[in-house]
Amino acid sequence: MGQKINSLGFRLGKIKKHKSIWYSKFNKYQTILKEDIFIRQYLENLKLNFLNILILREEINNKILIVIEVSNLKSLDLDIKTIINNIKKKLKISEKILIKFNEIKNIFKNSRAITYLIITQLQKRISYKKIINNILSKIKKEKIGGIKISIAGRINGAELARYEWFKKGRIPLQTLRADIDFNFSKLYTSYGILGIKVWIFKKELY
Structure with a gap:
């Protein structure tokens, strides 16, 4: 679910x-x-x-x-x-x-800020793996439970659409007490639409 x-x-x-x-x-x-x-x-x-x-x-x-x-x-x-x-x-x-x-001082705890960061760097033709690795390395210092980033579509202009995802830590989506920040954004490119999703597990409440 x-x-x-x-x-x-x-x-x-x-x-x-x-x-x-x-x-x-x-x-x-x-x-x-x-x-x-x-x-x-x-x-x-x-x-x-x-x-x-x-x-x-x-x-x-x-x-x-x-x-x-x-x-x-x-x-x-x-x-x-x-x-x-x-x-x-x-x-x-x-x-x-x-x-x-x-x-908001700390953008690495905000899912929408991270999606904007990915979109702006993808528009500059930077490799998606390099972008996500940089984000994951910076997020190490933050006090969060986990992060998951997914990109779907014709990544880097490939002929076939595919789904790539990267995860670090825990993302307990079924646990209602888990404070999860989620955002979905679209990037319109010359070769199609890319869907970018970000989940950030901040902490468990209660």
């Missing part, structure tokens, strides 16, 4: 929290859900490699708070006012929108 289900979805409500936190009446649920999907897609289309996007809604204060996790806060060059105005225009909403940034 641990191999056939999303590791985050499997743990939602137990040790993992939802990425959108709000409450609404049944007739409003569909429109609010569509708004959340649009906000996420709009921010991801900026291609600034945001690690996580959390949306909090306060109906009483008529406010939407968007918390964005980034790896390097200093490198961001954003006009937040135009971003907020564009979201408001597209969604035609009157709610007050606030955007807050949180910097």
Whole structure:
């Protein structure tokens, strides 16, 4: 079962929290859900490699708070006012929108940061084995239980698609108390799509 289900979805409500936190009446649920999907897609289309996007809604204060996790806060060059105005225009909403940034200092404990690192280096035509070996050597110093990285597709432009995976330590996917950070990303290349998955086993809770 641990191999056939999303590791985050499997743990939602137990040790993992939802990425959108709000409450609404049944007739409003569909429109609010569509708004959340649009906000996420709009921010991801900026291609600034945001690690996580959390949306909090306060109906009483008529406010939407968007918390964005980034790896390097200093490198961001954003006009937040135009971003907020564009979201408001597209969604035609009157709610007050606030955007807050949180910097993650240790990217080697974040699965999304590692997938971005792999994607940027693959785009520079660096060998996938060299990339993953560098990541595994750097992750030795971190206090984590284990890591697994998989790449699927026409790797290095090969004629046949294949599946390669690398593992270090434990990845107990069936254990609900295991704090596992998972991310899946796609890399669009001239010879096809590569699927990159990263599992990080941080620690056992309880």
